[in-house]
Amino acid sequence: MHPMSFKALLSIACLILVTGCASVPMESAENNMKAKSFPTPEQGKSGLYVYRDSFVGKALKKDVYLDGNCIGETADKIFFYTQLAGNRTYKLSTESEFSPNDLVLDINAGKNYFVRQFIKVGVFVGGAGLESVSEEEGKRVISKPDVNLAAMSGHCDHPSIKPAANAAAQK
Template structure:
């Protein structure tokens, strides 16, 4: 095979990989005042506060939808989070049309943190939702910028 063709093919592959790694998913940022208030982690006496965050840049070109009880809650991008309130009780949080889901039993006056980890597949990216401790969740949210939730 022609060495120049091999070199050009490798160069093109590197450019595509770099673009995918540094691309940016389109997200709807919340006003900075909302971002600041959310990062105070105040609780609500009647509801559970749920933070969904994605503190990675891996898979930056991918927007990842999140649903709660079958309703679209928002779409994350790299280094983003959103927050919403839920009635106490059991709720299903899912990502990418149910490809990853979890049951969350909530109580009023508490914060819950769900980490959306990016998982790369052969053809496209995916995600894995995980409930994490308040300490880990707060640290992850601090690394992110708030986006608007649909809930």
């Protein structure tokens, strides 16, 4: 077989494997609508939205951690919402192919923050990454009718990951 043909077949096989759909525990319709109203956080707190909206990797569920503790698994077109103590640093992590990918967030009280989880092609299975997005972009995606609030179930394939020493020292 020609090397280019093998690469093409491998790419197609990977695409088929990562474009199914996955499901995770969801919140009630009432809680979904409340979170989509983008409330001002309580006094001294910040709002954190973590969402996933990529077509690639629909069959994959990916763990998300806050300071090393599982908050839940993501799937396509879902988001998490929580309020955190403001004016501090947090480490958000996502399961990836070989090791977690991290995003350090400096959170100020009284604001909502938005993080997009994205799926990327891996060697054996799709990996995941995290990126901060603007409030405008986060609200645009989360406001779509087919994007819904997932329960912060605390269920992950690996219940906790060891936080990096430097992230813990920044707190």
